[in-house]
Amino acid sequence: MLRAIIFDVDGTLAETERDGHRVAFNRAFRDAGLDWEWSVEEYGRLLAITGGKERIAHHWSRRDPQCAGDASRQRAIRAIHAQKTRHYVELVEQGTIRLRQGVSRLIAEARGESIRLAIATTTSPENVEALLRSTLHEDAPAWFEFIGAGDIVAKKKPAPDIYRLVLSRLGLPAHECISIEDSPAGLQAGVAAMIPTLVTTGVYCTDADFSGALGVLDGLGEPGLPASGTIRGQDWSGVVDVAALDAWSRVSDPSIGGAAGGRPRESVPTTRTG
Numbered sequence: 001m002l003r004a005i006i007f008d009v010d011g012t013l014a015e016t017e018r019d020g021h022r023v024a025f026n027r028a029f030r031d032a033g034l035d036w037e038w039s040v041e042e043y044g045r046l047l048a049i050t051g052g053k054e055r056i057a058h059h060w061s062r063r064d065p066q067c068a069g070d071a072s073r074q075r076a077i078r079a080i081h082a083q084k085t086r087h088y089v090e091l092v093e094q095g096t097i098r099l100r101q102g103v104s105r106l107i108a109e110a111r112g113e114s115i116r117l118a119i120a121t122t123t124s125p126e127n128v129e130a131l132l133r134s135t136l137h138e139d140a141p142a143w144f145e146f147i148g149a150g151d152i153v154a155k156k157k158p159a160p161d162i163y164r165l166v167l168s169r170l171g172l173p174a175h176e177c178i179s180i181e182d183s184p185a186g187l188q189a190g191v192a193a194m195i196p197t198l199v200t201t202g203v204y205c206t207d208a209d210f211s212g213a214l215g216v217l218d219g220l221g222e223p224g225l226p227a228s229g230t231i232r233g234q235d236w237s238g239v240v241d242v243a244a245l246d247a248w249s250r251v252s253d254p255s256i257g258g259a260a261g262g263r264p265r266e267s268v269p270t271t272r273t274g
């Protein structure tokens with residue numbers, strides 16, 4: 001039985017990367033007197049490096065491999081990243097970022113049905129709070145029982161650490177949860193923590209390899225605007241609601257990450273439209 005939904009943030013709750021994080025990084029680079037400017041395309045490639053500080057460090061060491069591990073460079077990275085976070089929060093508070101279709105509906109429905117909510121993200125906690133407040137409600141951070149974010153774990157996604165931490169804070173086994181992700185790194189993290197993981201593809205990850213996912217859809221859908229894609233390899237179209245997530249999470253398949261080994265296999269719930 002589904003007890004909790006664990007949401008990724010960037011790319012899943014909202015398309016934050018291209019017009020939020022990328023812009024904030026570029027502003028912070030300018031503030032620091034650097035002539036770096038991450039284009040939409042280059043930023044897409046850099047997303048393979050999860051975590052903002054890690055992304056800056058990767059970029060810097062490619063441009064100038066010497067002194068990559070120097071303490072002074074590490075300090076500079078932390079300062080640039082702190083400034084980037086200020087820019088990002090400002091952009092979010094200005095209303096630049098909107099939630100993806102179906103996110104607000106699903107969260108409201110889950111709360112109404114006492115499904116527990118949590119966050120598992122690589123981004124910094126300030127960013128999550130600002131996004132939830134500006135897009136959902138001033139009190140929205142408190143709707144999530146645990147917000148697992150940023151440097152709270154030693155290894156960021158694709159490592160499963162953040163999901164394992166969220167599971168332990170919820171006190172739930174993986175098979176009673178479902179995670180919603182948008183990226184290969186996020187999917188790998190959810191799968192490695194044995195959580196059934198649904199992918200809603202976003203602007204940067206449309207053609208990525210999502211093998212191991214419970215399903216791959218183009219969004220969560222809204223009444224009259226169904227999502228489409230596949231669930232366990234079968235075509236599916238409809239509105240992702242708590243009932244659908246519950247049904248999908250009950251299907252056991254040991255070849256798919258997050259399967260609850262030993263539980264009986266059930267048939268895949270069939271197509272729901274609109």
Ligand code: XBP
Binds near residue numbers: 008010053121122
């Ligand atoms: C996405 C990330 C983050 C953001 C930037 O996280 O990798 O690093 O791009 O945020 P997720 P920070 O999809 O797990 O939400 O600069 O705060 O790291």
Ligand code: MG
Binds near residue numbers: 181
């Ligand atoms: Mg993401």
